[in-house]
Every structure is written in structure tokens, then in C-alpha cells.
Amino acid sequence: MSSQPDSALHSDAANPSRREQILRAAAQLFAERGSRAVGVDDVGAAVGVTGPAIYRHFASKDAMLAEMLLRISERLLAGATERIAAAGDSPADQLRALVDFQVDFALDNPALITVQDRDLGALSEPDARRVRQLQRRYVEEWVGVLARLHPDTPTAACRARAHAVFGLINSTPHSAGRLARPAMAQLLAEMAVAAATV
Amino acid sequence: MSSQPDSALHSDAANPSRREQILRAAAQLFAERGSRAVGVDDVGAAVGVTGPAIYRHFASKDAMLAEMLLRISERLLAGATERIAAAGDSPADQLRALVDFQVDFALDNPALITVQDRDLGALSEPDARRVRQLQRRYVEEWVGVLARLHPDTPTAACRARAHAVFGLINSTPHSAGRLARPAMAQLLAEMAVAAATV
DNA sequence: GGGTGAGGTTAACCACCGTTCACACTGTCG
DNA sequence: CGACAGTGTGAACGGTGGTTAACCTCACCC
Numbered sequence: 001m002s003s004q005p006d007s008a009l010h011s012d013a014a015n016p017s018r019r020e021q022i023l024r025a026a027a028q029l030f031a032e033r034g035s036r037a038v039g040v041d042d043v044g045a046a047v048g049v050t051g052p053a054i055y056r057h058f059a060s061k062d063a064m065l066a067e068m069l070l071r072i073s074e075r076l077l078a079g080a081t082e083r084i085a086a087a088g089d090s091p092a093d094q095l096r097a098l099v100d101f102q103v104d105f106a107l108d109n110p111a112l113i114t115v116q117d118r119d120l121g122a123l124s125e126p127d128a129r130r131v132r133q134l135q136r137r138y139v140e141e142w143v144g145v146l147a148r149l150h151p152d153t154p155t156a157a158c159r160a161r162a163h164a165v166f167g168l169i170n171s172t173p174h175s176a177g178r179l180a181r182p183a184m185a186q187l188l189a190e191m192a193v194a195a196a197t198v
Numbered sequence: 199m200s201s202q203p204d205s206a207l208h209s210d211a212a213n214p215s216r217r218e219q220i221l222r223a224a225a226q227l228f229a230e231r232g233s234r235a236v237g238v239d240d241v242g243a244a245v246g247v248t249g250p251a252i253y254r255h256f257a258s259k260d261a262m263l264a265e266m267l268l269r270i271s272e273r274l275l276a277g278a279t280e281r282i283a284a285a286g287d288s289p290a291d292q293l294r295a296l297v298d299f300q301v302d303f304a305l306d307n308p309a310l311i312t313v314q315d316r317d318l319g320a321l322s323e324p325d326a327r328r329v330r331q332l333q334r335r336y337v338e339e340w341v342g343v344l345a346r347l348h349p350d351t352p353t354a355a356c357r358a359r360a361h362a363v364f365g366l367i368n369s370t371p372h373s374a375g376r377l378a379r380p381a382m383a384q385l386l387a388e389m390a391v392a393a394a395t396v
Numbered sequence: 397g398g399g400t401g402a403g404g405t406t407a408a409c410c411a412c413c414g415t416t417c418a419c420a421c422t423g424t425c426g
Numbered sequence: 427c428g429a430c431a432g433t434g435t436g437a438a439c440g441g442t443g444g445t446t447a448a449c450c451t452c453a454c455c456c
Contacts, residue, residue, distance in 0.1 A: 018433085033319050036234040039413060052415075053434050061414065117372070118316050121231050157385060160373045164389050167369030168362045174315070175361035178354045187355060191362050191393040198392035216403085237443055247404065250445075254403050259444065 019057045021047045026064055031111035031173070035065050035119040065119060066127040072112050073134035076105065080141040091148035092197075098142060099192045102169045103185050110173040117170070139163070146196060165192050217255045219245045224262055229309035229371070233263055233317040263317060264325040270310050271332035274303065278339040289346035290395075296340060297390045300367050301383050308371040315368070337361070344394060363390050 016024070025046035029038040040061055041051035058064045079101050087097035106113050120128060142162040147155060169192055172184070179187070214222070223244035227236045238259055239249035256262045277299050285295035304311050318326060340360040345353060367390055370382070377385070 034232065034234065034316075036232065037319065040415085041413085049433090050435060051413090052417095052436085055415070056433055118232075121235065156376045157381065160377050160382060160385060161389065163369045163373035164366045164386060167365040167367070167372070168393060169365070171361045171365030174365070175358045179358050183355065184358060187358060188362060190396050191359065194396035195366060195389040195393040198388050238445085239443080248406080249443090250406085251404055253445075 018047070022054060022057055023064065023068055027068055027111045027115055030065070030068075030119060031114040035061075035115070035122050062122070062124060062127075065115075066123055066131075068112075069116060069120065069123065069131045070127070070134070072109075072116050073131050073138065076102075077134050077138045077141070079105070080138055084141060084145065091145050094145045095149060095196055096189075096193060098145060099165070099169070099189050099196070102166070103188045103192070106169050106172045106188075107181060107185055110176055113170050114173045149197065161196060165196050168192055168195055216245070220252060220255055221262065221266055225266055225309045225313055228263070228266075228317060229312040233259075233313070233320050260320070260322060260325075263313075264321055264329075266310075267314060267318065267321065267329045268325070268332070270307075270314050271329050271336065274300075275332050275336045275339070277303070278336055282339060282343065289343050292343045293347060293394055294387075294391060296343060297363070297367070297387050297394070300364070301386045301390070304367050304370045304386075305379060305383055308374055311368050312371045347395065359394060363394050366390055366393055 022043060026038075026043045029042055029046060032038075039051065040054050043064075044051040044053055054061070054064070058067070080098060083097040083101045084094050087094045120131060123131065139159065139162050142165070143155060143158045146158040146161055147153075150158065150161075169188055172188070220241060224236070224241045227240055227244060237249065238252050241259075241262075242249040242251055252259070252262070256265070278296060281295040281299045282292050285292045318329060321329065337357065337360050340363070341353060341356045344356040344359055345351075348356065348359075367386055370386070
């Protein structure tokens with residue numbers, strides 16, 4: 001149950017396993033209507049099965065949401081540490097790397113962005129705690145870079161700054177599709193760097 | 199039913215009518231847990247009555263949410279046009295006025311900010327349409343100013359820019375309380391102007 | 397003082413939805 | 427071939443929660 005070696009083979013992105021299909025469809029639906037407003041029947045229908053079939057792949061609807069949010073947080077945290085390490089020592093370069101990473105993620109996964117900050121409250125307390133911890137560590141990666149960029153501003157201000165930059169970049173779901181992807185990416189990155197640097 | 203002359207007298211902010219108390223309590227609870235996760239019993243309990251008592255003041259839970267969101271959108275739109283008019287002709291001054299207004303609103307009403315973009319989907323289609331129309335007009339106020347500030351960027355880019363600035367300023371609910379109010383207001387305004395001007 | 401209306405209460409109704417159950421089908425492996 | 431694991435289905439169960447109904451109380455007023 002815990003480690004199926006072929007699960008990796010199955011989820012080959014071209015031919016995703018049923019489990020992955022469900023997670024993707026659920027993320028889309030959750031983003032559109034909110035997790036509490038979509039029924040398991042809706043999720044099932046989106047992948048061509050009935051509602052109860054979901055329970056062959058997930059212990060519960062809550063477990064589905066929990067896995068979704070945990071994965072997002074893990075991907076973000078891993079990506080951030082990786083990008084920082086690859087960016088060298090200059091805080092300006094590191095900031096640029098973080099911004100590009102977050103912009104790409106937000107443009108690639110608007111649904112996940114929406115679900116992550118809308119449905120955190122629907123998680124059980126233990127799950128919510130784990131997600132929040134990962135999120136906090138992600139924020140602290142940013143705070144570290146911002147602190148080096150603004151040596152004489154208190155940490156609390158850097159943290160507020162980080163949240164503001166997230167808000168800026170994560171606005172994509174609200175202004176989706178209006179602008180071509182490359183133009184949008186460039187605009188957001190410019191604005192984010194400007195806001196973080198001022 | 200439609201126009202009670204004394205309703206204005208009742209809701210004197212110091213001694214709010216029961217209706218106002220309910221709306222405020224509901225906004226707080228909706229922001230914390232999401233409107234679908236809050237029962238009418240919860241809202242009632244928050245103002246010291248039982249759940250069904252709500253129905254003496256609102257036709258339904260949905261009507262409560264609808265009124266809440268409509269009021270927010272109206273306040274924002276009215277405030278924006280007013281501030282622009284008061285700011286004179288310079289687009290830079292107008293931008294500054296809009297930013298200050300939005301920052302004040304977000305810091306004063308974090309709960310409303312949260313509810314507005316989280317629970318729009320819970321509205322009936324006619325209500326949602328009205329809210330979206332007001333929101334669109336609010337955005338267009340910003341777009342007008344931004345377009346004068348960036349004369350040779352297409353309108354779509356200005357719109358994306360506006361949404362990004364909203365995201366930046368509306369990040370307050372995520373970083374609430376960490377920083378003292380004046381410092382927070384100044385930081386957000388600086389960042390917003392920088393992002394809008396770049 | 398009795399009629400009236402606003403605002404509350406408790407109990408009950410009912411729809412929705414997450415979850416479980418008993419069963420069916422399909423492939424694979426011994 | 428027969429056992430079995432995996433996956434899906436329709437039906438049923440049970441809790442939750444919005445809404446309604448019936449009744450109460452108290453201020454107000456002719």
C-alpha cells in the first residue's frame with residue numbers, strides 16, 4: 001500500500017494512472033467551485049466513473065484534498081531550495097530565480113494555486129498542520145533571500161513583503177487567459193521583482 | 199420591505215441593528231471557514247441567538263452572502279471613483295490615491311477581502327453576475343489610470359497589471375497582525391506603486 | 397386592557413452527500 | 427480451469443444543515 005514500485009511507471013504523465021486522473025480532475029473542480037461544493041459524484045463523472053469508485057483509490061474525499069495540498073506544498077518547497085542553490089550567491093539572482101519559479105508554477109497550475117489558499121481550512125487539523133509547516137518553510141526561503149536584499153529591515157517586514165509578492169504572482173487565476181503566456185510571465189516577473197526590491 | 203427609513207437610524211455604527219450585527223459576524227465566520235462550512239446556527243450563536251432567528255432578517259443564507267458581497271463591491275467602486283475625482287488630473291496622483299484607498303480597505307476589512315474572492319462562486323447566477331459587473335467596473339477604474347500611466351501598453355496588459363496589484367494588496371489576510379498597521383500600510387503602498395509603475 | 401407586530405425559541409422536515417455494502421466483471425497467475 | 431486481486435456499479439444508510447411551522451413574549455398604542 002505504501003510503496004508500489006509500478007505506481008511511478010503508471011503515472012507517466014502521458015498515460016496517467018486513474019489515481020492521477022482523479023487528482024487532476026478534482027483539482028480543477030475544486031478550483032472552480034470550492035471543495036465543499038463539489039461532490040464525489042462530480043469528481044467521478046469528470047473521469048468517467050461513478051462517485052463511489054473514488055473510494056477504490058482514496059480513503060476519503062478529505063484524504064484526496066490532503067494529498068493534493070501536501071503535494072503542492074512539497075513541490076513548491078523543493079523547487080525553491082533547488083532554484084536558490086542553482087542561482088549562486090547573489091541575493092538579486094536568487095530573488096530572480098525564486099520569482100521565475102513561482103511565476104512558472106502559477107501560470108502552469110492556476111487551479112492548484114486557487115485550491116491551495118482557498119481550501120486549506122477544509123483539511124483535518126493534523127493535515128492542515130503539515131501543509132502549513134511546509135508553506136512556512138517555503139516562505140522562509142523567500143524571507144532569507146529578502147533579508148539579504150534588505151539588510152536593515154526587520155524580518156517581519158520581509159515576511160510581509162514575501163506574502164505580498166505571492167499575492168501579486170498568484171493573481172493569475174483572476175486574470176487568466178487575457179494575455180499570452182510569455183508576455184504574462186514577463187510582466188508578472190518584472191512587477192514582482194520591482195515590488196520585492198523597492 | 200424595500201425602503202425602511204429608520205434602518206439608517208438603527209445602523210449607527212455605534213449601535214448597529216441586529217441585521218448589521220449578523221452581517222458582520224457572518225463575514226468574520228465566512229472568512230475564517232468559508233461560507234459553506236458555516237451553519238446558520240453558527241452565525242446565530244455569534245450574535246447570541248439561535249439559527250432560525252436569522253430568517254427574521256434575511257430571506258436565506260444565500261441572500262445574506264449576496265448582500266455582503268454586493269455591499270463590498272459597491273463600496274469599492276464608489277470609493278475608487280471618489281478618490282480619483284479628488285486626486286486631480288495627474289495619473290501618478292490618481293494611482294497613489296487608488297493604492298492608498300485599496301490598502302486602507304484591505305487593512306480595515308481583511309475578512310471582507312477574503313470572502314469576496316473566495317465565496318463568489320457560492321452565489322446564485324443572477325447575484326454573481328451583479329457582483330462581477332461591479333467588480334469589473336472597479337477594475338476598469340484602475341485600468342483607466344494605468345493606461346494613462348503606460349500610454350503604449352495594451353489594455354489587456356493594464357488589466358493584468360491591475361489584478362496583480364490587487365493580489366499584492368489583498369495579501370493582508372495572509373500576513374495579518376505581524377506588522378504594525380502604519381508600517382504595513384506604508385510597505386504595501388510602496389510595493390504596489392512600484393509594481394504598478396515599473 | 398386587548399390587539400398587533402417584531403423578533404425569538406424549539407421541534408420537525410427534507411434534501412443532499414459522504415460513505416459503505418453486496419455484487420459483477422475482467423484480467424492474470426498458478 | 428479456478429482462485430484472486432483490482433476496479434466499477436447501483437442501492438442503501440446516516441449525519442448534517444437549510445428551511446419551515448407553531449408557538450411564545452414583550453413593547454407599544456389606541
